[in-house]
Amino acid sequence: MSENRGIILHGPVRQKLSLLALLFAVGLSARGETPVEIAAALGHTMRTNSGAFEIVRDLTTDIGPRLAGSDAEKRAAQWAKKRFEQFGFDRVSVETFPLEHGWARGEEKAEVILPSPQPLVVTALGGSVATAPEGIEAEIALFKTYDELLAQPTNSLAGRIAVVTEPMIRTQDGSGYGAAHRIRGEGPAQAARRGAVAFLMRSLGTDSHRLAHAGETAYETKGLRIPAGALSVPDAEQLERLAARGPVRVKLLLTPRDLGSVTSQNVIAEIKGSEKPDEVVLLGAHLDCWDLGTGAIDDGAGVGIVMAASKGIHDLVPRPKRTIRVVLFGSEECGLWGGKAYADMHKADLDHIVIAAEPDFGQGPIYRFETGVANPDEWTLNQIRFALAPLGVIRGENGSHGESDIEPMAGLHVPVVTLQLDGRDYFDFHHTADDTFDKIEPERINQSAAVYAVFTYLAAELGGDYRAKASVEAKSIAP
Amino acid sequence: MSENRGIILHGPVRQKLSLLALLFAVGLSARGETPVEIAAALGHTMRTNSGAFEIVRDLTTDIGPRLAGSDAEKRAAQWAKKRFEQFGFDRVSVETFPLEHGWARGEEKAEVILPSPQPLVVTALGGSVATAPEGIEAEIALFKTYDELLAQPTNSLAGRIAVVTEPMIRTQDGSGYGAAHRIRGEGPAQAARRGAVAFLMRSLGTDSHRLAHAGETAYETKGLRIPAGALSVPDAEQLERLAARGPVRVKLLLTPRDLGSVTSQNVIAEIKGSEKPDEVVLLGAHLDCWDLGTGAIDDGAGVGIVMAASKGIHDLVPRPKRTIRVVLFGSEECGLWGGKAYADMHKADLDHIVIAAEPDFGQGPIYRFETGVANPDEWTLNQIRFALAPLGVIRGENGSHGESDIEPMAGLHVPVVTLQLDGRDYFDFHHTADDTFDKIEPERINQSAAVYAVFTYLAAELGGDYRAKASVEAKSIAP
Numbered sequence: 001m002s003e004n005r006g007i008i009l010h011g012p013v014r015q016k017l018s019l020l021a022l023l024f025a026v027g028l029s030a031r032g033e034t035p036v037e038i039a040a041a042l043g044h045t046m047r048t049n050s051g052a053f054e055i056v057r058d059l060t061t062d063i064g065p066r067l068a069g070s071d072a073e074k075r076a077a078q079w080a081k082k083r084f085e086q087f088g089f090d091r092v093s094v095e096t097f098p099l100e101h102g103w104a105r106g107e108e109k110a111e112v113i114l115p116s117p118q119p120l121v122v123t124a125l126g127g128s129v130a131t132a133p134e135g136i137e138a139e140i141a142l143f144k145t146y147d148e149l150l151a152q153p154t155n156s157l158a159g160r161i162a163v164v165t166e167p168m169i170r171t172q173d174g175s176g177y178g179a180a181h182r183i184r185g186e187g188p189a190q191a192a193r194r195g196a197v198a199f200l201m202r203s204l205g206t207d208s209h210r211l212a213h214a215g216e217t218a219y220e221t222k223g224l225r226i227p228a229g230a231l232s233v234p235d236a237e238q239l240e241r242l243a244a245r246g247p248v249r250v251k252l253l254l255t256p257r258d259l260g261s262v263t264s265q266n267v268i269a270e271i272k273g274s275e276k277p278d279e280v281v282l283l284g285a286h287l288d289c290w291d292l293g294t295g296a297i298d299d300g301a302g303v304g305i306v307m308a309a310s311k312g313i314h315d316l317v318p319r320p321k322r323t324i325r326v327v328l329f330g331s332e333e334c335g336l337w338g339g340k341a342y343a344d345m346h347k348a349d350l351d352h353i354v355i356a357a358e359p360d361f362g363q364g365p366i367y368r369f370e371t372g373v374a375n376p377d378e379w380t381l382n383q384i385r386f387a388l389a390p391l392g393v394i395r396g397e398n399g400s401h402g403e404s405d406i407e408p409m410a411g412l413h414v415p416v417v418t419l420q421l422d423g424r425d426y427f428d429f430h431h432t433a434d435d436t437f438d439k440i441e442p443e444r445i446n447q448s449a450a451v452y453a454v455f456t457y458l459a460a461e462l463g464g465d466y467r468a469k470a471s472v473e474a475k476s477i478a479p
Numbered sequence: 480m481s482e483n484r485g486i487i488l489h490g491p492v493r494q495k496l497s498l499l500a501l502l503f504a505v506g507l508s509a510r511g512e513t514p515v516e517i518a519a520a521l522g523h524t525m526r527t528n529s530g531a532f533e534i535v536r537d538l539t540t541d542i543g544p545r546l547a548g549s550d551a552e553k554r555a556a557q558w559a560k561k562r563f564e565q566f567g568f569d570r571v572s573v574e575t576f577p578l579e580h581g582w583a584r585g586e587e588k589a590e591v592i593l594p595s596p597q598p599l600v601v602t603a604l605g606g607s608v609a610t611a612p613e614g615i616e617a618e619i620a621l622f623k624t625y626d627e628l629l630a631q632p633t634n635s636l637a638g639r640i641a642v643v644t645e646p647m648i649r650t651q652d653g654s655g656y657g658a659a660h661r662i663r664g665e666g667p668a669q670a671a672r673r674g675a676v677a678f679l680m681r682s683l684g685t686d687s688h689r690l691a692h693a694g695e696t697a698y699e700t701k702g703l704r705i706p707a708g709a710l711s712v713p714d715a716e717q718l719e720r721l722a723a724r725g726p727v728r729v730k731l732l733l734t735p736r737d738l739g740s741v742t743s744q745n746v747i748a749e750i751k752g753s754e755k756p757d758e759v760v761l762l763g764a765h766l767d768c769w770d771l772g773t774g775a776i777d778d779g780a781g782v783g784i785v786m787a788a789s790k791g792i793h794d795l796v797p798r799p800k801r802t803i804r805v806v807l808f809g810s811e812e813c814g815l816w817g818g819k820a821y822a823d824m825h826k827a828d829l830d831h832i833v834i835a836a837e838p839d840f841g842q843g844p845i846y847r848f849e850t851g852v853a854n855p856d857e858w859t860l861n862q863i864r865f866a867l868a869p870l871g872v873i874r875g876e877n878g879s880h881g882e883s884d885i886e887p888m889a890g891l892h893v894p895v896v897t898l899q900l901d902g903r904d905y906f907d908f909h910h911t912a913d914d915t916f917d918k919i920e921p922e923r924i925n926q927s928a929a930v931y932a933v934f935t936y937l938a939a940e941l942g943g944d945y946r947a948k949a950s951v952e953a954k955s956i957a958p
């Protein structure tokens with residue numbers, strides 16, 4: 001993919017002129033148009049050139065990798081703060097929070113020692129302990145499914161490196177990841193219970209490249225902690241072939257470090273509402289990323305989408321009645337710490353959040369509008385659905401629990417929506433060195449930014465209420 | 480890609496029976512069929528299940544990476560010798576030759592120091608000298624085309640790391656590689672002339688993954704030798720973006736070693752001709768591969784194609800009149816040393832080689848039959864063209880100079896043909912860690928093995944003469 005060479009208009013004046021020109025062109029009056037008409041024009045303009053592509057380019061180039069709690073993540077926060085200030089947003093701030101355990105990747109090497117010496121591509125799982133400095137060499141015990149590992153008795157894997165090669169299935173909605181996710185989360189602890197000296201798994205990924213997929217694991221509080229890594233998909237398949245031929249000895253070296261207590265931060269910026277500034281439409285995305293790539297897909301794309309959507313509203317249409325708040329969270333990847341800290345620090349304020357949304361599943365396009373509200377048939381939601389249809393977005397169910405960082409606030413009864421991103425190729429790149437800017441496609445991310453702009457503008461302008469009152473209504477309708 | 484679970488019939492008896500059954504099924508008499516009819520049945524059978532897929536699987540699994548002159552390459556030669564003996568071939572031998580400079584990869588690391596610290600994916604070019612043990616840190620001088628580098632005056636790059644980011648174009652026939660090839664071959668020498676302390680180039684590849692493409696470079700005999708590496712395509716693009724913003728400092732560490740004099744070897748196996756054993760149809764492929772992957776595409780596929788094609792002829796059809804000789808060359812990647820050694824050691828015997836062919840451009844499918852003979856309209860070539868058409872192979876021009884290892888003998892007037900492999904995705908994997916077995920697709924490699932079997936059988940059976948006599952004929956036709 002080459003970069004988009006299209007020219008972005010800079011400065012609100014030229015852009016508002018450009019929108020006016022568009023409104024006339026599509027036969028609308030520049031004055032007196034309805035919110036849905038304004039949203040339609042906004043979506044139409046942004047779909048061609050939203051600025052999201054350029055935001056991802058700058059974040060991934062000027063900062064690069066930005067691991068939770070790292071200096072790079074702090075630089076990313078300052079970068080975002082400055083960018084919001086340049087946009088002319090209100091109340092731009094950085095909120096610091098503590099992170100109990102910073103973690104830094106070290107060396108990572110694996111190789112087959114017997115029967116046929118060859119290197120294996122491996123990466124340490126997030127939070128993994130290190131091997132001895134000289135590495136661990138042991139025979140492997142290979143399981144083609146995670147359930148096979150779980151079926152092994154206690155201590156039956158003594159002295160072995162446990163290897164789980166269960167594949168992850170490609171789906172549009174990420175359900176394949178959901179199904180295989182426990183292998184990474186619990187696998188090392190379960191292997192340790194059975195006496196294994198280390199744990200290796202086939203990467204949670206849908207590609208077939210020699211690139212391993214990172215991601216957080218969790219040990220049991222009182223359990224033994226063994227080094228844990230993910231192999232690239234071709235390497236996991238190679239171990240399957242070798243294990244089918246006889247015993248396989250593997251040497252593993254991982255030297256990650258627990259950095260102890262560090263800090264991370266959320267960046268917050270607002271477009272103050274013109275009539276109801278205390279009512280907030282919240283957009284989230286996360287600034288941190290795994291360190292192997294530059295986090296273009298996860299979650300540079302989300303950052304680009306929400307920054308571009310809010311900037312589009314700021315620059316191109318009359319200021320909406322409610323406040324739009326953008327939160328770029330820190331330390332999502334290692335345990336939703338930014339989202340938890342935000343919900344905790346703003347507990348008293350959560351009632352003011354009318355609705356929240358976060359893109360954290362790649363660049364799109366967005367194909368479905370899934371609500372997580374008390375009253376999915378409320379009239380403003382239907383207005384939003386009507387406005388999203390020309391962008392190719394269908395009505396969803398009411399099953400959203402919010403994406404990643406807004407889950408903690410959704411758990412505290414903040415209404416949420418999920419604008420579902422097409423994630424068919426998301427796990428080809430997710431958490432790998434391959435998550436870089438060249439994977440971003442202008443047409444895809446522009447559509448997503450346009451959808452976010454339309455949703456956000458209408459949620460901030462139309463005055464819908466998606467919680468208390470509606471719950472009462474729902475109850476009264478019940479038999 | 481999953482593995483082919485199809486069952487291969489073992490043992491010549493069952494396979495010959497199976498062919499007879501096929502011949503009856505397609506309405507041919509089992510006796511008295513013409514060579515073209517036999518070839519058609521052979522191609523038809525092999526196209527479904529040639530055994531090539533399984534040969535590549537075993538070579539890449541049992542041996543893995545097999546760098547020129549290495550112990551692994553020696554193990555691969557023994558593996559191939561044993562396999563040919565199991566096939567029941569005649570005169571299986573290993574011919575050793577010296578390699579003046581063995582070379583082994585060491586550590587390889589590159590990172591941006593300024594403006595935004597981030598790792599770069601790099602691999603040393605084959606033959607590169609090492610950096611100092613602590614690495615080289617310097618500002619880069621980036622050129623978007625190689626010609627820009629060449630336009631710089633002597634010593635103008637003093638103290639800089641020269642970076643060339645010229646892209647390579649994707650084509651079906653590999654011409655994009657041909658056009659960009661000089662950057663890797665001569666770039667380090669040209670950069671050294673201009674005072675550069677190191678040389679980095681965008682990988683010669685058509686993918687966009689964080690995997691660097693290895694490959695041989697050559698220094699000038701009396702010139703300064705500077706460390707030279709290839710960056711992955713996304714990393715080269717990242718440096719372009721960074722360089723557009725201002726000065727970029729890069730740190731490079733490469734620790735390859737010159738191993739001095741080592742040995743390599745060619746493996747030779749024959750199916751002795753039934754009537755004209757001194758006339759030889761020669762099939763080549765190379766056993767060595769770059770060490771980052773397991774050489775499935777380059778040239779495990781070629782090994783699989785020629786081993787399967789010759790085994791198919793051996794097992795499935797009446798023994799042809801001429802001898803079929805398969806040569807699996809060593810040390811192709813670092814300078815065609817196996818091909819040169821073979822031509823040199825068998826100089827006196829080259830006149831007996833009727834025709835030679837070598838697949839060294841991936842798994843196929845094969846789409847064109849390109850000759851490199853004195854008499855392209857000779858009648859047996861037309862018979863071969865007729866027999867190849869049902870497999871989807873068109874007539875080519877007469878422009879073949881032979882692939883890789885058979886080039887030296889072609890230079891000594893051995894007639895050659897190129898059965899052109901479709902290389903559209905070849906440079907996505909070529910010389911990278913991604914050149915692994917999972918990339919092999921049964922339908923593609925089976926078609927290629929079937930084409931080779933049909934060509935080889937007919938060249939060995941029909942008695943065509945593609946050199947001396949024909950040249951005389953050609954002369955007599957000339958005005």
